[in-house]
Every structure is written in C-alpha cells, then in structure tokens.
Amino acid sequence: MERTPRLVLEGISKGFGRTQVLEGVDLVVFPQEIVAILGPSGCGKTTLLRVVAGLETPEEGRVSLDGTDISAWPPEKRGIGFVFQDYALFPHLTVWGNVAFGLRGRDRWERARRALERVGMGGFLQRRPGELSGGEQQRVALARALAPEPPLLLLDEPFSSLDAELRASTRAEVRQILKETRTTALLVTHDQEEALSFADKLGVMREGRIEQVGPPEEVYLRPKTPFVARFLGRANLLSGEGCGRYAETVLGRVPVTEPVQGPVVVALRPEALRLRPPQGEGGPLGQVVAREFKGHDLTYRVCLPSVAEDVVVQEGPESPFRVGEWVRVAVAGAGVPLRATPHPGVRPSFLGSRGPGVARLGT
C-alpha cells in the first residue's frame, strides 16, 4: 500500500447551536483502504462524513485530499462520492438516468450501464427508483456514486435500511466491489459486526471524538478505553492492582497483555472466563443468575458476593450449569489493561459501581 494518504482530517470541530458535535477529529485514510467509523447514534459520525463531502462546513480543522487542502471547496468541486443512508435516488429519473447524472461526455450512458452491470443491476436500466426494493435501490445508489470513479467514497450507514438477512450478503458483495474497483472508502455505522467485518481499519467514535483507531482485530482485542471495550462487544471490567505481567482482581490473578503497575481497570471478554463446579479449585464462588442459550454458545451471568456487577461468562453449548447453581469463575485468558477515559465528567469509578456489567449495544 502506498504511503501517501488519500484523506487527512486534522482537528475537525463542528457544532450546531450550543451542542458540539465534533471535537478535534483527526483521521488518515490511505488509498484503497476501507475505513469504518463506528459509534453510537448521535456521536457525530454522519456529521463527520458530511464535513468530508463538503455538505457541512467545520468551524475548525482541515480536510485534505491527496495532499490538497479542500476545506473551502464546495461539494461539487471535491468529486467525493457519497452513498446516503436513505440512498436519495432521484425519483424523477430512471435507474440509468440516476447513474448517468454525475457523468460527462459522449460515453456517459455506456459508462452508467457498465456501473450498473457491476452491481448486478444491468437489467433494471429503465426502471424508476420507486419500483425497486430496498436492496436494489442500495445497489443503484452505490453504482451512482461509483460511476464517476471518485478518489474517495463515503458511505453513511449504507446497510441500515436493509433487513438482517440481506444485510450480511449485501455487505460482502459491496466490499468485494470496492476491492475490485480499488476504491478508497470511508464508512460510518453503529453496527459493530458490520464495522469489524467490513473495514481494513476501524475507528471508534464517541461524543465527537475518535477514541481509538487501528485494524479491527487490534481494536477488538486490545481496546484502550472502557468505552471501546464495551462498545465493540461484551466485556467484564474489573478494577485491580497491577503487578507487572498480571493484575490482582476479585477473580484472582489475571494475566494482562502488557505490563502494568498500580491501580488499573482490566477488560476481560466473556470468552476469557470459564465456569467450574463449586467443589473444585480455581476462582471465587458465585451464583448463576441468568442463562442464555444461543445455539453456538451459552452465556451465563454470575453474581459474585464481593462484586457489585454481575460477571458475564461465555461457555460452549453443552455447558451444564443451571440458574441458581453455585459455581466457581476461573480466568482462562488474558485481560486488557485500559487507560482512563479521556472525557471529563465521566469518572472510571462508574465502571465498578453502577449499571450492568455488560454492554451489548447495537445488536
């Protein structure tokens, strides 16, 4: 991969009235990279895309495309493609007319046809958008944005209006098309699975800031903040005392992925814990308070007398424990030490005291 960035965002800030939506966002996207920005609704991710496209003007910060500062350019000069969440197809034009809209020159209709064939919509040229299903509209919107071969394609929650079954297959197809056309893409979504499976690089956004950027595996396995740990999947957050390669917690000694000293919060994925019968060794005693069978696995919620929050444990489908039974919770994997959340007003102490121990958002 070349090392000249396609898109560079530096210190982007944007507010609407009194609410600050973006607070100093930095981001780098390299050519042919697919980057996903993941965050809960209202975290500012759509605004970020609109700033990149030129549909919103930031108060501060700089947008550069291929080394050129385009901060002051209107959207039509930027040539950045945009797939809108609700597709925004032109209802008065045919499918073909929609895709040819952004093209110039004599061969525009031919190029539009090729773009539609690439997304499997070659047989729908003369249809009106109103006659298409959601999935078909989505393909047309993608073809329309891709046809002018933009240096950068922005996708705003592109799969959110499709039903669950269609979503996964469309996602895979779109990713393949983007890779085949060597398109550089920036996608925003609130769906963890989508972000993890779609992106080469993942950024997690919260309240107008990007908290962590990296390859999806790294962000998932080595979250840096409690928010990232919980937003990307279920995580048990345990406070303890760092002693080098391990930390002392209520679950006993937990190996950590990097050396720590002093007070620390450690994130442990449910699959890093195991349940054992109460007679044996290993881990503190607790009582099963909930059991959720999901076919491929089984999730327990265990109440430990010494801990305010329930602990979540994921076992194989044949795990025998029942609600009400006493069990021992044993550590079977490594925990990730977290740095304190950078947001003022949100103290790390909330981790141990209130709220459910497991955050499962956006499922």
Added chain:
Amino acid sequence: MRGSLGSRRGGGHWVLGVPALLTGGALLVPLLYLILRALEADPAALGTIVLRPKNLALVANTLALLAGVLALSTVIAVPLAFLTTRTALRGKRLWATLLTLPLAVPGYVGAYVLLATTGPGGILPLPRLEGFGGATVVLSFVLYPYLFLGLRAALSGVDPGTEEAARTLGVGPLRAFFRVTLPQILPALLSGYLVIGLHVLGDFGTVSLLRYETFSYAIYVQYDAAFDRVYAAWLALLLLFLTGGLLLIEGGLRRRIAVARVSKGSAKKAPDVRLGRATPWAYLYLLLPLLLALVVPLVALIHLARRFPGDHLHGLGEALAHSALAAGPTALLALGMALPLAYLAVRSRSPLLRGLERLAYLGYAVPPLALGLAWIFFTLRGLPFLYGTFALWVLVLALHFVAEAVAPVRGALHQVPRRLEEVARTLGKGPVQAFFRVTFPLLWRGAAAGGAVVFVGASKELPLSLLLAPMGYRPLSVRVFSYTREAMFAEAAPFALLIVVLSAAFVGVLLWSEHLV
C-alpha cells in the same frame, strides 16, 4: 372489504350505493341531454352554427386567456412558494397564510375593483385595464394561490438528500435545483395548472365585466339576450370539449412525469437558504401580490362603500340572507352526496361504485354555465315542475361543489383504518351501526371542513345563481355583478366588501387550523 358498509356481503351495499348512483346520474344525465339536444340541430344549419368565424375567435380568446393566466400565475407563485419554504426569511407561515387569502376574492369582485379604481373617474391614477390584459391580471391574482399552495406542499415534500446527492455528483447549487428539485415538483405544477385552467375556462364574472369575449361570456349573451337555445347549447358543448381537451393533456403529461418519493422514513428538512443582500427584495416580492390582490381591493372597497347611500342598507341584510339560504342547504346536500361517494371510493370493491367518485370531479370541471344550461334544458323538457325553483338552484350548486366536499371527506376516511370497522363488527355491530358508531365520529372533522368549503363557495357563486336563482332571490354575488355592470360602483361596494371579508376570514381560519400552510 368483507362485511363493511357498501360491500355485497355486508348487506349495507345499497344504503350507500343508491345515493351514490343518484348523484352520479344527476351529474351525467343533463350533460348527455345537452349533447343530444345540440345534435338535434338541422345538419344544414349545423355547419353555419359550429363553423362560424365567431367561434374561432372565441376559441382563440379563451386559449389566449388560459395561456396568459397560467404564465402570470407561474411568475407569481413559483418564487413565492420557494421564498416561503426554503429560505431563512422570517414569519414564513404567516406570509404563506396571507398570500393564500386572495383565494377569497371572487374573480368578479377583482374585476369590479379594477373597473372602479382605474381609468377616468377611478380613484387610482391608472389607465383602465380591460379586455385581455385586465382579465389576465385579475384572474392571475385571484387564482395563483391554487398553484402556490400545491407548490409549497411539493417543495417541502422533496427529499433534500436528492439535492445533496446531486452536489456530491459534481453539480452546483443552482443547477441542482433546476435538474433535481424542479422536476420533482412538476406534478404539483401540473395539478395547479389544471385547477387554474378549469377556473379560467369556467370563469364568467371576470370576463363579462371586463368585456373580454370568451366562451362563457358568449354563452351568457346568447342565453340572456339573443336566446338562441341551440346555439347556446353548441357553445356550451364546445366549451365542454375544450375542458375535456385540458383534462386529456393534463392526464397525458401526468403519466409521463409520475414521480414517487423514494426515500422512506421521515422527511429531512432542507436547510434554509440565506438570501444575504437579496433579503429586502425577497420581502418586497412577498409584499407585492399581497398589496395588489388584497390590500388595494380592500382599501378601495372600504373607500367606495363609504359613498354608499345609507337607505340602501336594508338590502345588505336581505342579500346576505339570500346567499345563506342557498348556501346552507347546498352545503348539507353536497355533504350528503359526498359521504357515500367518498366512502365507496375508498372502501368498495366494485369498480363501478369506486368510479362514481370521479363523476364528482366532472361537476367541478364542467364550466358552471354549461352545467346550468344543461340543467335548464333538461328540466324544461323532462322535469318542467322543477324549472325555476329554489330546489333546482340548490341541487345544481351542490352538484357543482360536491367535489370540494369529497376531497376532505376522502382524506379523513383514509385516516380511519378499515380494521376499526372490523373490530366493531366482531363486537356485534351491523355494518350501518359500525359506520355510524365508529367511522363517522372519526371523520366528522373532515366532513365539517368539506361542508364549510362548500358553504363559502356557494355563497359567492355567480354564474349558476345568475341562471338559476328563482324570482325574488338576489344573493350577494348577483347584486355585485348587476350593479357593476351598470357602473354603479358605490352601490356594489358593501356587497363586495361583505363577500371578501367573510370568505377571507374563513379561508384564513381554515388554512391555519388545518395546517395547510
């Protein structure tokens, strides 16, 4: 459908079917009779009747007026609609309401104001505008609100995402408006043109006061002065053909530009365009039609009314009573016709019964003079006891206005899910009972609005009242018309003022409370 009112299985079929069929017949039969009557003419004489150069001039005049009014009202309404929806101007909803009020000024009152204020002896130092120019100006300023309201609704319904999509595809803001937004509001433009076109073809008061010879004017002259019935019937028929042509053209164009909103979910609101240094000009553009179509007429009417001889004042109460006496029963009758038509159109499975509602629009589209003449011929030959009666006047008024009652009732009916009636049926109510206990209470607001619209429309209606009001009845509209024709402007003023003030108040309240603006 099963088991609800108006269905075969429900047994309540004929409860609504019979009145609906009667209404449909009343709308259709006299027109068919008009055609038969016209065809009775001696074939040799027919050539001289239809092909006289006079008719060609009438066609040319009528079409010229149509084109002129459509063009001028477009120039007025399109910028107004844009300014009151998509810009950062203050008080957009208030402006929109005020700018819709000229709808309350009947064309003949507009013509009266023009005649009374301009030319020699007028209170404004302007040359008198008569004929084509005068008729175009007056009709444009009283009819543009139809276009304005439709365009406003369409503009706020356009997905602003489509304009943004165009921007990301390399198209600048102005071109994005013309290439993306304007095509999406074409259907609204077309609907507005149709409504305005029907009013222009049907207009009688304006053209006859301003002495511009169109079909309506010629028909009335034939009927009133020359009384050549066969020629009058033929003129009415030619006018009907013209109306039919307008409907066909509109229908054809509509099929081509059908536009359905694609995006689902709630409409995003487009960001308001800031006008910068053009802002004062924008306010001026909003103010100008208001001044010309509302303020000037009102001031002129008040000024003229002050010259009105005081001892004529009792005539005012009498005229008001005559108008209300016709408009009240008309509103009730039109509502009685509209309820079955609307209900069957929404709920019936029978194409015949569903289609009856279309006939209601026939009553609206047919120029009132043609409708009135058709009924006169029909009753003279077939139902002579009805001719010249109060009942016939009210009946024809109701037939003309029934479409204006159908629309709101139909709208309300769409808000009442059929399931509610089905629930009532499962709770042991018969179809008729289910309708009156569940459906009717939910649509009475729509029905009331429809009835009120008909009441106001009928109380200022001119051509039908002129033809059909029985001896001794002289409603407001007829008095304004006959005084103005005699150039007795001061005498006409209080009647005209009453019409404008009452209907403006009504239109304003209706628009505001129904959130039409």
